[in-house]
Amino acid sequence: MPSERRLHPASILFALWQQAQNLLLPGLVLVLGARNSEWGWEAWAMLAFIPVAAGAIAHYLSFRYRYDPTELVIRSGILFRNERHVPYARIQNVDAVQSLLHRMLGVAEVRLETGGGSEPEAILRVLPVEAQEEMRRRVFAGAARPALAEPGSASPEAAERVLLRLPGRELVLLGLIENRGVVVLGAAFGLLWELGLLDRLSDQLFGGRVSARGVVRELFGALFGRGDPPFGKIALSLAAFAAFLLVMRLLSVSWALVRLHGFSLSAAGDELRTRFGLLTRVSATIPLRRIQTVTIHEGPLHRLFDRAALRVQTAGGSGEGQGETHREWLAPLVRRRRVPELLRALLPEVDLEGVAWQPPAAGAFRRELKAGVVVAVLVCLALSRMLGAWVLPVLVLLLAWSGLRARLHVGHLGHVLTGGAVAVRGGWLWRETTLARFAKIQAVALRASPFDRRARMASLHVDTAGGGELSHPVQIPYLEIERARALFLELSSQAASTSFRW
Amino acid sequence: MAEDEGSDPAPGPARIDDGVLRPRDHRSVALARVAWRITWACVSAAAFAAAVVVGFGVRPAPWISVLLWAGASVLSLLVAWLAHVWPEAEHRHAAYRVTPDGIEIHGGVLWRSVVSIPRSRVQHTDVAQGPLQRRYGLSTLLVYTAGTQHAEVDLGGVDQTTALRVRDHLLEGRSGDAV
Numbered sequence: 019m020p021s022e023r024r025l026h027p028a029s030i031l032f033a034l035w036q037q038a039q040n041l042l043l044p045g046l047v048l049v050l051g052a053r054n055s056e057w058g059w060e061a062w063a064m065l066a067f068i069p070v071a072a073g074a075i076a077h078y079l080s081f082r083y084r085y086d087p088t089e090l091v092i093r094s095g096i097l098f099r100n101e102r103h104v105p106y107a108r109i110q111n112v113d114a115v116q117s118l119l120h121r122m123l124g125v126a127e128v129r130l131e132t133g134g135g136s137e138p139e140a141i142l143r144v145l146p147v148e149a150q151e152e153m154r155r156r157v158f159a160g161a162a163r164p165a166l167a168e169p170g171s172a173s174p175e176a177a178e179r180v181l182l183r184l185p186g187r188e189l190v191l192l193g194l195i196e197n198r199g200v201v202v203l204g205a206a207f208g209l210l211w212e213l214g215l216l217d218r219l220s221d222q223l224f225g226g227r228v229s230a231r232g233v234v235r236e237l238f239g240a241l242f243g244r245g246d247p248p249f250g251k252i253a254l255s256l257a258a259f260a261a262f263l264l265v266m267r268l269l270s271v272s273w274a275l276v277r278l279h280g281f282s283l284s285a286a287g288d289e290l291r292t293r294f295g296l297l298t299r300v301s302a303t304i305p306l307r308r309i310q311t312v313t314i315h316e317g318p319l320h321r322l323f324d325r326a327a328l329r330v331q332t333a334g335g336s337g338e339g340q341g342e343t344h345r346e347w348l349a350p351l352v353r354r355r356r357v358p359e360l361l362r363a364l365l366p367e368v369d370l371e372g373v374a375w376q377p378p379a380a381g382a383f384r385r386e387l388k389a390g391v392v393v394a395v396l397v398c399l400a401l402s403r404m405l406g407a408w409v410l411p412v413l414v415l416l417l418a419w420s421g422l423r424a425r426l427h428v429g430h431l432g433h434v435l436t437g438g439a440v441a442v443r444g445g446w447l448w449r450e451t452t453l454a455r456f457a458k459i460q461a462v463a464l465r466a467s468p469f470d471r472r473a474r475m476a477s478l479h480v481d482t483a484g485g486g487e488l489s490h491p492v493q494i495p496y497l498e499i500e501r502a503r504a505l506f507l508e509l510s511s512q513a514a515s516t517s518f519r520w
Numbered sequence: 521m522a523e524d525e526g527s528d529p530a531p532g533p534a535r536i537d538d539g540v541l542r543p544r545d546h547r548s549v550a551l552a553r554v555a556w557r558i559t560w561a562c563v564s565a566a567a568f569a570a571a572v573v574v575g576f577g578v579r580p581a582p583w584i585s586v587l588l589w590a591g592a593s594v595l596s597l598l599v600a601w602l603a604h605v606w607p608e609a610e611h612r613h614a615a616y617r618v619t620p621d622g623i624e625i626h627g628g629v630l631w632r633s634v635v636s637i638p639r640s641r642v643q644h645t646d647v648a649q650g651p652l653q654r655r656y657g658l659s660t661l662l663v664y665t666a667g668t669q670h671a672e673v674d675l676g677g678v679d680q681t682t683a684l685r686v687r688d689h690l691l692e693g694r695s696g697d698a699v
Binding site for chain 2: 409459460461462463464465466467468471479481482483484492506510511513514515517518
């Protein structure tokens with residue numbers, strides 16, 4: 019019987035801290051909001067903290083884990099005993115998160131993710147750093163064992179090779195490109211709102227007389243011949259707006275500098291590791307064969323700076339919320355010419371350079387254009403009363419726009435089967451290219467809308483595990499029906515002839 | 521999957537995995553009609569009730585009452601027509617094909633779709649039967665995959681024995697450590 023291990027004693031502290039966080043905001047609201055010093059039920063609710071503390075201690079005392087030959091066994095609970103068996107082969111990622119406090123105590127919160135559900139399969143809060151390293155080694159050594167027959171699976175502890183590092187300069191650029199200022203601002207706003215300070219703050223800042231208030235309304239009034247255009251106010255609003263944008267970008271830059279400080283991506287054997295964070299240090303491990311899809315993002319700003327972002331989907335987690343920041347960012351920012359090199363590290367058999375992208379069917383542009391024209395005409399009809407004689411130039415503009423959009427949109431659509439994978443690309447302003455290996459295809463669907471059938475076309479959808487709501491779907495629109503059928507059969511049989519492993 | 525299909529001990533005259541496109545059981549049309557008639561009854565009752573309540577309660581101008589009654593009648597007729605036509609159309613386009621490799625499910629009337637699931641990607645299956653389905657001897661085979669959009673794909677309107685045969689075929693010869 020392998021020996022059982024326990025959590026780090028600091029676990030009690032962190033369990034308490036987590037519960038305290040839940041009570042912190044109500045507590046603060048209570049203190050700040052108690053204007054007439056009336057301590058109601060909220061104060062008594064704080065007593066709930068006592069059982070919480072007892073629970074934290076009980077959790078620490080009862081929590082045990084051990085490494086069996088093929089699975090990790092976790093036992094917990096005093097009254098309600100729970101024994102969880104997690105086979106190594108099912109574990110998708112072992113992520114470690116270290117906040118500042120964790121690092122001071124030399125511990126880490128470890129999350130094990132398996133294919134199912136959006137929640138981690140097990141959270142070990144908290145383990146000593148060495149134990150976390152051991153867990154990572156044991157889990158992936160165990161998982162690699164049945165796969166040893168596969169070509170290319172080197173010894174689990176191969177030398178680590180750094181694929182990407184993001185120095186401060188790149189992080190500043192990343193902050194500018196990825197507008198994450200909203201995240202910071204949203205958090206701050208939420209806190210202020212929660213504390214009920216927002217009203218007081220706005221009163222103090224603006225003295226109840228916001229000078230730029232209603233500028234849009236006045237502008238419209240001026241447009242329709244009521245009153246003079248409020249030029250002064252317009253200038254003021256524009257300046258405020260510009261300042262706001264600038265602040266947002268600055269916030270975004272600082273967010274990137276803190277969150278992704280010292281980002282590194284490295285390959286060791288057949289797994290990838292990412293590490294980043296100034297205050298909260300995150301290290302995530304992704305076994306290569308667990309990668310479901312790889313997506314290359316190229317927004318307009320990315321292209322301006324000749325950069326791209328690389329994301330992967332693994333089957334663990336839903337790809338949203340917490341999970342996103344941990345794993346999805348394989349390369350938050352990378353020079354475009356280095357993308358092929360990174361791709362080779364991820365999918366050695368796929369080579370996107372010099373590949374012949376298949377365009378959509380010839381009628382695709384006309385269909386896209388028609389849709390745009392219909393929308394433009396409907397919009398103009400709806401606004402015709404309001405716009406009066408202006409409706410014609412607006413219509414012309416909208417039509418020109420839809421023509422340009424259709425041309426660019428269809429021009430950037432493409433798909434190709436290459437090196438045991440299907441690749442699709444789309445989007446013209448925010449370009450995305452996604453790759454899915456045949457072995458990761460779960461289902462293939464052929465769909466035809468009434469419009470498709472009229473044009474003798476169909477679209478092809480490839481379903482993989484771990485595609486979140488926001489991830490780029492692997493789908494090929496506007497295919498000639500015969501070609502769609504052929505692709506459908508090809509992909510189905512390719513998927514059937516490969517066996518899927520998590 | 522390179523698995524030896526060998527001798528098939530499954531009952532029935534022919535193999536299910538012959539790659540022939542099979543229509544769904546025709547009894548599913550009758551079943552769908554029952555469901556549609558219930559919908560029709562509810563929609564008509566609601567529409568006429570609204571016409572009665574407005575007509576006698578609010579007492580609007582006569583032409584509005586007429587319009588209301590006409591609208592309710594048209595709606596009722598439309599749903600009745602759909603109840604008659606739609607199940608038949610649905611059945612015409614609903615089909616499935618079982619091959620040694622997996623299953624292909626066809627469906628949809630206006631928006632048509634074909635979903636193909638390789639056998640090796642089937643996580644687990646359910647054969648479900650509602651009370652109405654039981655009366656018609658039909659059942660629904662639910663196939664679960666690890667995918668996202670097609671995490672659950674259903675093959676409805678097949679008779680119970682066929683559903684079980686398809687299920688057995690999809691699950692047969694799976695080694696425990698396939699995933």
